[in-house]
Amino acid sequence: MGIMGGGLTFKAYIVEGYDFRNIDYDLWLKRLNRGSFKPVNKEKSEKEAFGFSDSKDIFAEELDFRNTFYDNYVYFNFRRDTLKMQKSVINHYVKEIEKTFTKKVTKRELKEIKARAEAKYIRELYPTIASYEIIWNVETGILYFLTQSKAVNDKFTEWFERNMELELTEVETATFAATILNDDELIQFDKKSPSSLVSI
């Protein structure tokens, strides 16, 4: 299921802040690589990592120019790794550490024990890897992000805007209308209220 086969489900965005007749693709590749995926840092007890990855190899450290730019399209992935911890395992480690205490543990000590248990657990965990395709037509300015998960879309849009220094606006009822209406029509669009077909 994705760009290359099967059904397509995505959120579409309007990308603004560039002139498609004057694109510096090397600069864009630098910006994409600035936001490229970096693995979860277990030493810092991170539970999640995300970033851009190559369209053909999500494990590559950098995006490759030839795999990223096709005709008027920019094609890449948004990779998100998460460490999923089970409460029962954390509780088990907490109990193990508690056993090394001779006195009854205080609330403060319990907090520290939980942090140590989580850190121990994280070191043993492997991340769950997810990746979502992005295809962006730089001529029409429409970018398709192949998931409708709100949480992932929020992370992606924030990450994209920060690293690419461009603005994303979701295509929905009003923004889609704005792409097909002229200014006078858009004023009329804004003034209208629901008709008797969809109101009481």
Place this chain on the structure above:
Amino acid sequence: MLENRSVDVKNMIGNKDFFSREFLIWLWYMSELDQGHIKLDDKTSITVFIEDKLVLEELLGDQEDLFKGGVPSESPEAKYALQSGKIIKECKIKIIKGNASLSEQQFEWIFNFKATGFNISGIKLPSVDVKDYKEKLRERMFFLEELYDYLGALYKKFLNIRLDKPTWDNELLKIKEWIGND
């Protein structure tokens, strides 16, 4: 597209979904005129059906009617739900380009349309029979963007009617007559 416009488009986000609800009812109405054949402003002819899935919801309240299988928009129960004041929450739409009776090659798109947010999903594109990676990518994107062109052209056709009061009043009468609420 959104910058330097006559109105602040971003202020309208999330506040204009009544247009997509009206658009879906209008599309249902259009799909039953002339067997779903619709001529777009650029003279392209397409055929539009609501098929396999239709969900109507109350304007106030939580009750929904789900119609599944075949061509639910043709069922009397679905029309009755519309008569009783329910509106389309979501439906599955099929768009066909090309007329088989004129020996034209046919291309078909099927997708789910949710009125809230003009949200389309589960898009089945016309099949692409090429193996080359880049060529396949180009063809799949061509079909996806062609679908967006048709949706834009249909939405524009609707908005041309909707934004002009006398034209819309006249269309509304016809739609209500079709619904059976005249």
